[in-house]
Amino acid sequence: MTERVALGIDVGGTNVKVAFVKEDGTVIAQGSIPTDPARGPERFSLEVAEYAKALAQKNDIVWDSVTGAGVGLAAFMDVDKGWVEESVNLHWYNVPIGDLLSNALGKSVRMDNDANVAALGEVWLGAGRDARTALCVTLGTGVGGGIVIDGRIHRGVSTMAGEIGHIQVKNDGELCNCGHHGCLETLSSATALVRHAKEAGLVGQSEELTAKEVFDLAADGNEIAQVAVADMIHWLSLGLSIGANLLNPDVIIIAGGVVGAGDALIEPLRAAFARDALVRVSRSCTIVPATLGSQAGVLGAARLVFQ
Ligand SMILES: [Zn+2]
Structure with a gap:
């Protein structure tokens, strides 16, 4: 059976939340790790990917079944290019975070700002169904x-x-x-x-x-x-x-x-x-x-x- 699973990544100022979610909204696994944006976006991407892969393995989620990753973060961004133009919270400026995460995860990555993904979440599974x-x-x-x-x-x-x-x-x-x-x-x-x-x-x-x-x-x-x-x-x-x-x-x-x-x-x-x-x-x-x-x-x- 090939059920689609998405990897959700919510980047906050102090920690990153990660969840594996099925298309019907069921959360199969989730966790979080501390964020230290000062270490730079390359290191950040590798650490998030490593954590997500370990979380998948621990919960018997086959990595190949993960369709892609979606990322929310507080930033001004170009969503089509996967580019953070400015994130004051993370001290990132002109960072190709979409490509960095995509390379680290081996998955396609979509992104949007934190307020937009929160709105989408509430409409999908919360108060705005x-x-x-x-x-x-x-x-x-x-x-x-x-x-x-x-x-x-x-x-x-x-x-x-x-x-x-x-x-x-x-x-x-x-x-x-x-x-x-x-x-x-x-x-x-x-x-x-x-x-x-x-x-x-x-x-x-x-x-x-x-x-x-x-x-x-x-x-x-x-x-x-x-x-x-x-x-x-x-x-x-x-x-x-x-x-x-x-x-x-x-x-x-x-x-x-x-x-x-x-x-x-x-x-x-x-x-x-x-x-x-x-x-x-x-x-x-x-x-x-x-x-x-x-x-x-x-x-x-x-x-x-x-x-
Ligand atoms: Zn204002």
Whole structure:
């Protein structure tokens, strides 16, 4: 029997997740290894390949049955050439990572950025199953976005589609990493929520205040936290409504650690979105929390192989 198996590779700043996934979405084996991008992309590729081959062997996966590999990483890239143009996280610039990994693995390699593969993963096996047009927004250090239409990532002409985090929603707002002011990312990322809450005088129980903790404190009646959360949701809804008016999606998936706040995030966000987006857009669109967590990237990366 020749069942197709894909190798998914999700490259993070501190570790690389690897999974062998069947075409029906079943994960046969998975694991992770630490990333040390400072050692360079050649060494990195060899180490990932060595790890993947060992993982396959340990789980009785015949290497010849692996159809190919899909890779997700935080980078600006040319997906057709398999070229990372710039990855600030990994300190890689103009790296032919597709060829390096392909040579090391002896397999064809497809790649895309981390937000896009996470969106693809959620639509394939998570919160966006059966969605025709899905917008997936990840609230983390920044605000990442991915668009999946009819089961495929919509990349635009230079893989920049879905960069919802850099929609400028606030006039004269804070300076963003991208060089513009008032981007959604400066207002609604998990990092921004924490920063704004701290600036307003919120003190957490531990040294490191997390976005989830800000939500918990808001639920406990802390007024500073409540204002910070309401503000974050206000701007997020504006950004989503701009994206949704453009895409008319049937689902918007919210991902990232903040999703742990559950209804405290989703319910007020739905209410604000119903006010901000066009009525015909908001009523045919559901906002849902992501369900795959940190697995979305590696599953979406594997999915690239079957397309
Ligand atoms: Zn920006």
